[in-house]
Amino acid sequence: MNASTRLVDRETVARLLGMEDCIAEMERTLIEVSAGQSVNLQRQMIPQPEGNMFAIMGSALTAQSLVGSKVIVFPGQKAKENGTSQGIIPLFDGGTGALLAVVDGEGITGVRTAATSAAATKALARADASALAILGAGRLGRLHIEAICSVRPIETVYVWDIAPAATESCCAWAEQAFGVKAVPCKTAEEAVVPADIVCTVTQSAQPVLLGGWLKPGAHVNAVGACAPHVREVDTAAVCRARVFLDWTEAALRDTGDLVIPVQEGAWSPEEAVGEIGRVLAGELPGRRDEGEITLFESVGIAVEDLAAAALVYRLAEEQDLGTLASW
Missing domain, CATH: 3.40.50.720 (NAD(P)-binding Rossmann-like Domain)
Structure with a gap:
């Protein structure tokens, strides 16, 4: 039987990734980072024309047996003006190796960044x-x-x-x-x-x-x-x-x-x-x-992106949103 992968586009990410839920997820993720329950690889950056940077950010949520990477182009000024900033987060089952989902990375990045700041604000402000x-x-x-x-x-x-x-x-x-x-x-x-x-x-x-x-x-x-x-x-x-x-x-x-x-x-x-x-x-x-x-x-x-993508994947599974692809 062919494995199925759930494809979650930017519109669906925006629908599913609520701020309060993401804040709670970032709190848990940051605790796991400090407890040694995740793995982050150093960000790899490859310069591109017009000031763009191609980035690969691999990580693993070992407590959840999930692995993946954000693969994205950080846009230079021209790309920003053209609205061409794009990225994906492939999410794998760390045990079976199955490709569970491919989630839009640009939609994830902004929300999880703000949610992480909010988690720190709760602790420090x-x-x-x-x-x-x-x-x-x-x-x-x-x-x-x-x-x-x-x-x-x-x-x-x-x-x-x-x-x-x-x-x-x-x-x-x-x-x-x-x-x-x-x-x-x-x-x-x-x-x-x-x-x-x-x-x-x-x-x-x-x-x-x-x-x-x-x-x-x-x-x-x-x-x-x-x-x-x-x-x-x-x-x-x-x-x-x-x-x-x-x-x-x-x-x-x-x-x-x-x-x-x-x-x-x-x-x-x-x-x-x-x-x-x-x-x-x-x-x-x-x-x-x-x-x-x-x-x-x-x-x-990277593990913040992975955790937010995993949250979106779970919600998409529950609500049967996104598109299923078989390989």
Whole structure:
């Protein structure tokens, strides 16, 4: 008998992958990462024309006997403008080797990234945090508004983007979608200074968040810098904060937010508190008092994609969604 594989396209991913369910899945996954119950391979990147990067991100959820890889092109500017960013996540049964599903990777990536930030925010931000700053008003910025509003009583969202039109559009959307007060900001500083929680999702090569802007008790989710030569937060921000990581090996290797302060001799990897999964598991203290600044460095790891794809696959099986293909 031929094996069947469930093909799940982007529209179906969007239908099935709810934010709250994904946050719970990322909490479990991050705990498994820190407990040694998953395997992540180093991200392999192959440069392509027009600034595109072909990436292969393999991983295994050993506790669930699932293996797979995100295979995706991270788009350069031209690809972004043409809407040609695409990727897939093949999901295999680790025991039988069966190809269970092929899930759209682009639909997974944004939601699981925001959900991971929300999981860290639950562990580290003050319980009464009500003011959110979003630096970067694109799709990922909007997903972060949804995610953070799911875990903290957000009343005001301060939004800044290098494109003023994007800032205005994001604010209008946030007010309608979540009933918050959304404030368009002309500078990043204007957004950060009053914020209890700051999410950086700009992919900027130079810092857009300076440590001197952060108020006591603030929490930062540093998300957009995923190469050792680029960063969104400056050295002062790192040095002022207690720093938590998604996966130690990747965070200390792949993000300029941390690599550059180390190169400057201003910060040492030993100063990182540890992985957020240990905080979520109750093995490591998170926030110790109302006044300290915390920073979660989110590089994005393959097992997060795999776990989100597995969640989508289970829901698609239950609801008989997607397309079955026989090989």
